[in-house]
Amino acid sequence: MIAKLRELLGYRELIESLVVRDLKVRYKNSILGFLWSLVNPLLLMTVFTVVFTIMLP
Numbered sequence: 001m002i003a004k005l006r007e008l009l010g011y012r013e014l015i016e017s018l019v020v021r022d023l024k025v026r027y028k029n030s031i032l033g034f035l036w037s038l039v040n041p042l043l044l045m046t047v048f049t050v051v052f053t054i055m056l057p
Contacts, residue, residue, distance in 0.1 A: 023037060
């Protein structure tokens with residue numbers, strides 16, 4: 001298990017560049033760009049909070 005983690009750490013730069021490239025491609029033409037990857041879960045959490053605390057007490 002530890003050997004697998006060390007191998008994964010060896011590919012850290014490759015994984016980082018692939019993730020950055022994927023995020024750039026995914027949010028290229030959107031208004032907020034990369035910020036959507038943070039805003040989207042926050043909005044979903046807000047909706048669930050409102051529904052389950054206010055609408056369904």
